[in-house]
Amino acid sequence: MERLPILKIGQMLLVSIQVDLRDDMVIALQEDLADRIVETGARGVVIDITALDIVDSFTGRMLATIAALSRVLDAETVVVGMRPAVAITLVELGLSLDGIKTALDVERGMRLLSSARGTAR
Amino acid sequence: MTAQELPISGDADVVRVRQAVRAAAVQAKLSLVDQTKLVTAASELARNTLTYGGGGGALVEQVDNGLRKGVKAVFRDKGPGIADVAQALTDGFTSGSGMGLGLGGARRLVDEFAIETAPGDGTTVTVVKWAR
């Protein structure tokens, strides 16, 4: 099965979703990310969904699960690059991404993570 | 565009249905937001067909009512059917491990929505989204 690549950038992990997401890839990503957080001691995870043309209930649940599990492993997750049409649709679908940090792009997402860490210390 | 019949028997088929609905929505000149809403609804319904209906198929076609163009998508399975449709449509109700948002959410995202189902008789969900 095709797996989504996870890049390590400094203390952070970056997942840039560039393909049409199949449900099995989404499930694999959760597991891979948990492994990589533990393995690398990463403090932050940035998930770039710029290329995603929809987020449905399954993908939304995956984002929430990743945010929750990374928190348990002492890392913060930021979802970046959500398209406006996707955001509008998510609200109407009834999916609230409560508890998930968001930023406009990867750069801002990374800055958000490092400043959150900075004040925590 | 003629109607397109697509099987739904695995995760990759759900992706293909989304792509077919997107292509039809672009052709019918739906706005980007309306395309996104329709494709999201189709994704929810195709996944339900797979997860609860045990697989089935989707029919995707362009429609024209003389005034407007639109896209119609029909999701069919021969699964267990839905005994209590009102309950199934309620946000938060799931008989599986989902969030119970798919069916009710899909209804909100489209212009026309119909369910035909009976216990033991499978489920057919029809949705239409019109270009504005």
Ligand SMILES: Nc1ncnc2c1ncn2[C@@H]1O[C@H](COP(=O)(O)OP(=O)(O)OP(=O)(O)O)[C@@H](O)[C@H]1O
């Ligand atoms: N095609 C179907 N055949 C039989 N039962 C169905 C079908 N589609 C939906 N249902 C029933 O309706 C319930 C609600 O569906 P809905 O899509 O709203 O939520 P879900 O799939 O459980 O969770 P989510 O879509 O949020 O991941 C399902 O849990 C299931 O019991």
Ligand SMILES: [Mg+2]
């Ligand atoms: Mg569902």
